[in-house]
Amino acid sequence: MLQRSSTLQGENFAGLSLRQADLRAATLIDVDLRHAALGHTRFTNSFGIVSSVAVSTDGQFVAAGAGRSLVIWQLDSAQPYMVFEEHPSEIADIAFAPDGQHLASVGFDGTLFLWDMAVGAPVARKQLQLGTLLSLAFSPDGETLVCGGYGGRIGVLKWRRNELVGALTPNTRILRLVFAPTGELLANVGYHGMIQVWDIQTQKIIYTLENDSHMYVAHAEMAVGSTLIWTHQADTIFAWDRETRAVAFVLHGDQAWVDSLALSPDEQQLASADAEGAITLWDTHTRQPLRFLVGHEGSVRTLTYTPDRRHLISGGYDETVRIWDVQSGLEEKHLQGYFHWIYKLAISPNGQWVAGVTLTGAVHFWRNQDLGEHRSSQGGKSAIRALAFSPNSKLLATGGDDGRVIVWDVESGARRHLFQEHTQYVRTVAFGPQGRYLASSSFDCTIRLWDVERGQLLRTIPLASIGDMDCMAFHPHHALLAYGDASNHLYLWDAENGRIAMRVEMASQPKTVAFSPHGRYLACGTYDGAVTIWAFVGQDSGFQLVECWRIHASPQNAWQLVFSRDEAHLAWNGEQKEIYVAAIEKGDIRYSIPGTHLATCIAFSADGQHL
CATH class of the missing domain: 2.130.10.10 (YVTN repeat-like/Quinoprotein amine dehydrogenase)
Structure with a gap:
């Protein structure tokens, strides 16, 4: 059956024998397997979206951060070696220490873990109070570990002592951190694609690299060589000269939005991957593509070369880790998770x-x-x-x-x-x-x-620099669009005439906005953790917003705002583990719901009695 189609949707195998069946590539939606004999049947190893991959310095092990699991395989045999599952939230980034024996990982909840492969357990766990963490890096000498993320600060640790020795303040959300090969410089790339280069000893910025683009980037990678710094925006790869501090050249290919980069250890080759799963290998001298690696479905989020440069490791949204032969461009090994989740x-x-x-x-x-x-x-x-x-x-x-x-x-x-x-x-x-x-x-x-x-484009709002997915909402009864931007303003835009109807200055950048179900209220959550609610008052000459209250329950940003159907309550979640529920009329928090993990989505029941 699988030779005809990869889906078994709706099939009834209840009570049947499926011994030695290979179902790793099958879509099993609505398949009835009750009381089926499944001896030696092979299902997909479920390990989640691959956010980061790393290779040990001796080339023996490859590790992947996938969901809340840190999975380690032996590179030569592709056999599982060790799994760590202590992370309370999804893993954002991982890195091997230069000693090849220790790993570090950071989660979106701001937790840093240090792992010892010899004992098979974490040797340190630290809540750094830096907000959501997205990236970390070891210095080449193995003494220093840095990490940063949405909080806009870079933590500097002497990890062997488990001691935070400093915090750099680039004043931008940090998407990627990379040390220069010699270790004296640290580079970070931020939300606008801006690169800041630091002297790690003095902890001061030496210079900043910035192009003229106003684009925001959701995910940015960077590779630092001995003379060039590589980064990307959209479908373009930029090579910055470290001496002149200008763009030396750019690489253009047939790729869609570039999502990840990796520089080979000898700096002879650059790998780039895009949102559609294609990987391109570039010759850094001729600036031409060498090979195209095809196999991933969906975005490839992470790339790394093995120390001997013979292999490239990739991981992405299809929940696979793939090991490629760089010389031939062929996939040698394929470590697969279950990629049909919603x-x-x-x-x-x-x-x-x-x-x-x-x-x-x-x-x-x-x-x-x-x-x-x-x-x-x-x-x-x-x-x-x-x-x-x-x-x-x-x-x-x-x-x-x-x-x-x-x-x-x-x-x-x-x-x-x-x-x-x-x-x-x-x-x-x-x-x-x-x-x-x-x-x-x-x-x-x-x-x-x-x-x-x-089916036509009517209007475009230029420079509407929305950086987040929930910061836009229509009023339920009027053609008014609310959105927030990076200039710390909340706008109401009239879709009928294409004009800004109102602008509200906020103390911090809006993160999420929502109208109440009947349109009586507008709520906005910002990056500093404040939640503000206004009454939407209609008038013959238009409307006005009357601020009802503002609550600052947490210093960490609000992710999602949800009104109850009767407009009596507003609930929100964010980078903190608590969920807050406020009474709209009184403007106070009725209660908070503690959690052991970050809540990524919340919703009220139709009657408003349950959350």
């Missing part, structure tokens, strides 16, 4: 449909009555992170890492419109109150307004 879900306004999207470009539709009716469509090869139902529940809009916005017919699963004007990742899509308009925001610093019936 990244994000939405329920239609009429309650009849559930839609889900994946990081490998699939869109799934289920009829909500019993979830028995299922269909799927393919929205491309790139990750899809944004989705929204139209008010009448007949259409679904999705936005992907390839910059495409697609409008789907819910009943048939067919594609109604394809919009391709965005030049960077799409992070939010939202329908207007009557479903006439669709708005989409992107890391290309634009918000685009589409005519849903005609």
